[in-house]
Amino acid sequence: MNVIPIKAEAGITGFESPAAEYQELGLSLDEFLVAHPAATLIGNTAGDSMVGVGIFNDDLLIVDSAVEVLDGDVVIANYNDSFICKILDKERGLLLSASQSYPPIVINELDTLQLEGVVVESIRQHRKRIKGFSCAGIESLGTEYQELGLSLDELLIEHPTATFIGIASGESMVGVGIFSGDLLIVDRALEVRHGDIIVANYNGSFTCKILDKERGLLLSASQYHPPVAIKELDTFQLEGIVSRSVRLHRKRKEVFSCLR
Structure with a gap:
């Protein structure tokens, strides 16, 4: 490479x-990775269902709730009271993983689905790992960017x-x-x-x-x-x-x- x-x-x-x-x-990093500070969340991922799009376990996600959600976007959603990270197939009403080990999720009428935002960037931590931001299937969506108390540069x-x-x-x-x-x-x-x-x-x-x-x-x-x-x-x-x-x-x- x-x-x-x-x-x-x-x-x-x-x-x-x-x-x-x-x-x-x-x-x-804040200037060119965070377009909408007041509408941005940061969280740690959990699991390996999104490795096909380069999102690995314990990566940091930068989630923007202000951008328009497009077909094929990687999104964070509250699906039946659990936060998940998936690819949105708007045309077929599916939540897709980026791994053959995980089948598509069909969004049914009785399901509760709330799109929380679009994953605009993900950050791989090849050396020192930063934890403490819940996201994508742990306990809560994550930490509001503006409430971090420090910049991405400092982080x-x-x-x-x-x-x-x-x-x-x-x-x-x-x-x-x-x-x-x-x-x-x-x-x-x-x-x-x-x-x-x-x-x-x-x-x-x-x-x-x-x-x-x-x-x-x-x-x-x-x-x-x-x-x-x-x-x-x-x-x-x-x-x-x-x-x-x-x-x-x-x-x-x-x-x-x-x-x-």
Whole structure:
């Protein structure tokens, strides 16, 4: 999987790579991930029924109740007094999972269904996990964004002066929930560990792989991509650890325009 580093604006220096420091770019996760602060909820997922769309157990969901619900949206719904995360099939009146292990749910006349919002983004936690926001089948819908008492930057960015954001390209890391087009939050201050998901400059290209320190390999999370052995003549520069990745279930042009 290749990584498209976010370009530094004119005058920004300090990185050997083209990736710009998160803080120096003036980026804010709140600004481009939360479109409607007063109508946004955050929750942890539970279960594996949505892995096909890149939502895994214990991911963080950003749920927007102000956007229009479209056919095919990933939604949070109160279905017969239980909160669930599903794909809405409006035409056939179904709630769909993204796994063959879970059959469609037919919405009947006697069912109670309340759509709580659209899942606009989900956040994979590849390193330190943040819990405490109930959602999608636990006890309650979640925590109101405005009641968090802290920003997404404070919640998700541990080392602002050592963090950059990249855009994933390719499908070699889907096994760990990183899809093409996902945003990667890359931390250069974390100590690299065996099995970490990393961004590296490998022979002049930015790549996202799993680091096998013991065998000197760069591993993909797909059976279609063989391991890459780091050889003596290769140029290899570790750029940072992927601490989290953000999947945009509702792609917004303004997200990418403010990153480039």
